[in-house]
Each structure stands twice: as structure tokens, then as C-alpha cells.
Amino acid sequence: MKALTWHGKGDIRCESVPDPKIEDDRDAVIKVTACAICGSDVHIFHGLIPSMENGDILGHETMGEVVEVGKGARGLEVGDRVVVPFTIACGECFFCRKGFYSACERTNPDREKAAKLWGNSPAGLFGYSHLLGGYSGGQAEYLRVPHADVGPIKVPDELTDEQALFLSDIFPTGYMAAEFCNIEPGQTIAIWGCGPVGQMAIRSAFLLGAERVIAIDSIPERLRLAESAGAMTLDYMAEDIYDRIMEITHGRGADACIDAVGTEADSRASLDSLVDRVKVATFMGTDRPHVLRQAIHCCRNFGTVSVVGVYGGYLDKVPLGSAINRGLTLRMAQTPVQRYLPSLLDRIRKGEIDPSFVVTHRGGLDDGPELYKTFAERKDGCIKVVLRP
Missing domain, CATH: 3.90.180.10 (Medium-chain alcohol dehydrogenases, catalytic domain)
Known part of the structure; x- marks a missing residue:
């Protein structure tokens, strides 16, 4: 065959x-x-x-x-x-x-x-x-x-x-990502990555009752597809994602954040994402967790960070101090x-x-x-x- x-x-x-x-x-x-x-x-x-x-x-x-x-x-x-x-x-x-x-x-x-x-x-x-x-x-x-x-x-x-x-x-994975968020009426869910899993997560979040979904990517076709589902879209190459999410949520942060990107975060997104890429290329690191860091910082106190992007090894400088001190729940799975x-x-x-x-x-x-x-x-x-x- x-x-x-x-x-x-x-x-x-x-x-x-x-x-x-x-x-x-x-x-x-x-x-x-x-x-x-x-x-x-x-x-x-x-x-x-x-x-x-x-x-x-x-x-x-x-x-x-x-x-x-x-x-x-x-x-x-x-x-x-x-x-x-x-x-x-x-x-x-x-x-x-x-x-x-x-x-x-x-x-x-x-x-x-x-x-x-x-x-x-x-x-x-x-x-x-x-x-x-x-x-x-x-x-x-x-x-x-x-x-x-x-x-x-x-x-x-x-x-x-x-x-x-x-x-x-990809449909069960995107749905699980949204289910992990324990969505309640009126909530705002932020989703990093508008690839196939991210697109399923966007629609699943709405199915589960989210009032607003913020979809984050830089590729025009992906952003347009997210908009067609009713999501508000942010281009991480055009604006500061943390500042915009805080503005949109009046300083509170998203009720839940979904990392649908995983280990290959775009190295153009920020200085830390470029450093991640250098570390992986020089065998000083195994993954590029820029999106996970940003999702933690953008999540409101006692919110949920849902991780369905694939990571394989050991992640540098993930801000667990932020997650612990602000009462975040991290949920993840294959x-x-x-x-x-x-x-x-x-x-x-x-x-x-x-x-x-x-x-x-x-x-x-x-x-x-x-x-x-x-x-x-x-x-x-x-x-x-x-x-x-």
C-alpha cells in the first residue's frame, strides 16, 4: 500500500x-x-x-x-x-x-x-x-x-x-480545551492560536456559553475564520496582547485562557519568544513556552488556563509564582x-x-x-x- x-x-x-x-x-x-x-x-x-x-x-x-x-x-x-x-x-x-x-x-x-x-x-x-x-x-x-x-x-x-x-x-481537543474552562454565562475566554484546534475551541467556547471569545493569531486567514464564528480577534504582531486584554476586560483579565499553540510559538512575537527559539536551536531548552507565559499573565485571578497545545519536555521561566499567588487553575491533557x-x-x-x-x-x-x-x-x-x- x-x-x-x-x-x-x-x-x-x-x-x-x-x-x-x-x-x-x-x-x-x-x-x-x-x-x-x-x-x-x-x-x-x-x-x-x-x-x-x-x-x-x-x-x-x-x-x-x-x-x-x-x-x-x-x-x-x-x-x-x-x-x-x-x-x-x-x-x-x-x-x-x-x-x-x-x-x-x-x-x-x-x-x-x-x-x-x-x-x-x-x-x-x-x-x-x-x-x-x-x-x-x-x-x-x-x-x-x-x-x-x-x-x-x-x-x-x-x-x-x-x-x-x-x-x-481536533474537534474533541478543541472542545475539551473549552470544557476545561468551566464556562459560565457572561464570561470572556481568550484563545491563543487560530489553527485547527483553536478554531474548534472558539466554536466550542460559544457552544458552552461564553459571551465573548478573544482569538489571538497573526495570520489573516485564520483571524478571518475566527471572526466568522463571532470571535473578537487580536493580531499579536500589531498590538500588545496583555495590554489589549486588560483594556477589553477593564483590568481584570480573561476569565479563562486557552493555549492552543504549544511548543512552536512564533519567535517574532516577543523577546522571550526569540530567546526560546535560540535555546531550542542550541540544545539549551526543549520547548518554546511564550504563549503559556502570556496566557498565565492574561488570566484573571482565580481563573483557568487550559493547555492543549503540545509540549514535550521542560519549560523555562513559566511564571508559576503568578499562577500560585493569584489562584489560577491549570488544566491540560492529551x-x-x-x-x-x-x-x-x-x-x-x-x-x-x-x-x-x-x-x-x-x-x-x-x-x-x-x-x-x-x-x-x-x-x-x-x-x-x-x-x-
Whole structure:
């Protein structure tokens, strides 16, 4: 089959690889009908994610048609149309029973490596390094889905692939980011990053009752898309974000702040963001947490900072003194997608949201390497890429 594979920083290839097979009774194999390039895939493209190996198959936003089912994958049949969560979960361990599927104790065979870096291991993920299981991803013609009786959700015929595809990651992630804020009527939510997850967070914040959403970015296409959802937009290259948020909120700060950017904050945004980039480039740091610092400072006393942007290591000069002395709550997670799937699928079916609004670019697997560059370099108004194998 064809698949998109990683061969080093900036080197993504479309090449032939062996077809996946059933390896366990709880496996299924799907024929991929749509997959997407995620913002966190760009971190891999830029060489920032450790434990990638030559030839690793990428991708964790995937849907398709079931073509083979293990005898233990209850509830699935050949021909079912499904979306596959990016988090792989057994459904039986301590954390899965609590609904924390992204912390599954059984699905990361490389858990000892992860524990050395993070103190403990999260769940395995599709297409996201050998820290997180080394699983083949879904930017391919076919995908093996472990624990298929726990992960995939069936998609009703009336929904298009593009309406359903983002249940795999960015819609639950954006929704979780907003849910973490415990939004009450009349509140103001500030969101850094108007990429795909940020766009989902904007709409989710309104769905959950926010009166005002402040969306922060510098890319005109992203800001326009945020405005179309009703957000007030701020360009961090044109104005001081802290000063403007304090002005808008009469000196109090936003009720909650969402970091939907993560480790690759724009180094042009401020002096500290430039220093972060120099530190990472010279191996004196692992991440660029400018946005997290700013979100903490812009949040009102006893507010919430919700972090869904990806960070991988150790963050410099994060102002915990500010957070502690002002009573902030910090909430963060890799999304336990399975927990959100039924309710979010229902919101799509009811017409409360159509996640396909975010798609700007489409192509086949052969177009994948070039589309990775387009997305990573934010060219041609690219916000979200969908591939059809």
C-alpha cells in the first residue's frame, strides 16, 4: 500500500509499505477514506519529536471502512464506516475505567522510555514516535486499529467524511480545551492560536456559553475564520496582547485562557519568544513556552488556563509564582477522545456544528509531502489539509 513516511526533518515521502494485518483478536483493519495532517504532525515535520525512526508511517486523524475484523473486536463488522480516535485505549485498565483513555496503562509498549522522560507513560498514539508505541499511522491506504472494540465510532450515512473526520482529534481537543474552562454565562475566554484546534475551541467556547471569545493569531486567514464564528480577534504582531486584554476586560483579565499553540510559538512575537527559539536551536531548552507565559499573565485571578497545545519536555521561566499567588487553575491533557465521541457526534448530527468548515486544502497521498510543506509554512492560506487515499 501507499503511505506517508518520515525520513528526517522536513523529509516526508509517499512510498510503498507492507499492508497491515490482524495481529490480535481485538484488531480491525480499515480502508482509509479520509485522513488529515494535524498541527502536531508539523512538530514531527520540524524534527521536534524524539524517537521517530526512518520509515515510520505518519498520521493520527483517520476514518474509513472496516475491511477485516478480529474475532474479539466486538461491535464492529466488515463494511462499517468509522472514525478512529488518535488515542489507543484498552477500555479495561484503571484509567480507561475512569474515562481517562489517553492515560491507558496497557497500550504503550514503549512505556519505559516515556516514563524516563515524563515520570509515567500515557497511552499509545497512532503515528507519533516510539515514545508512544511506534504504531503505524493513518496517512495511508489501510490502517490496523488495535483494541478496535474500544476506539472507533460508527458514522451515520448522512454525514460526509469531512464532517466526521475531525472527531478523531481536533474537534474533541478543541472542545475539551473549552470544557476545561468551566464556562459560565457572561464570561470572556481568550484563545491563543487560530489553527485547527483553536478554531474548534472558539466554536466550542460559544457552544458552552461564553459571551465573548478573544482569538489571538497573526495570520489573516485564520483571524478571518475566527471572526466568522463571532470571535473578537487580536493580531499579536500589531498590538500588545496583555495590554489589549486588560483594556477589553477593564483590568481584570480573561476569565479563562486557552493555549492552543504549544511548543512552536512564533519567535517574532516577543523577546522571550526569540530567546526560546535560540535555546531550542542550541540544545539549551526543549520547548518554546511564550504563549503559556502570556496566557498565565492574561488570566484573571482565580481563573483557568487550559493547555492543549503540545509540549514535550521542560519549560523555562513559566511564571508559576503568578499562577500560585493569584489562584489560577491549570488544566491540560492529551485528549481522551473516546470519552467525547458520542456527545460530539450528536452535536454534529443536530447541526450545532459542522467541523468541515476548517478544511482549506485537499489532495491524495501523492500530494502529501508537498502539502506538509504548505501546511508547515502556512502558505496559500492553508489552515487544514484533508487527504483521500
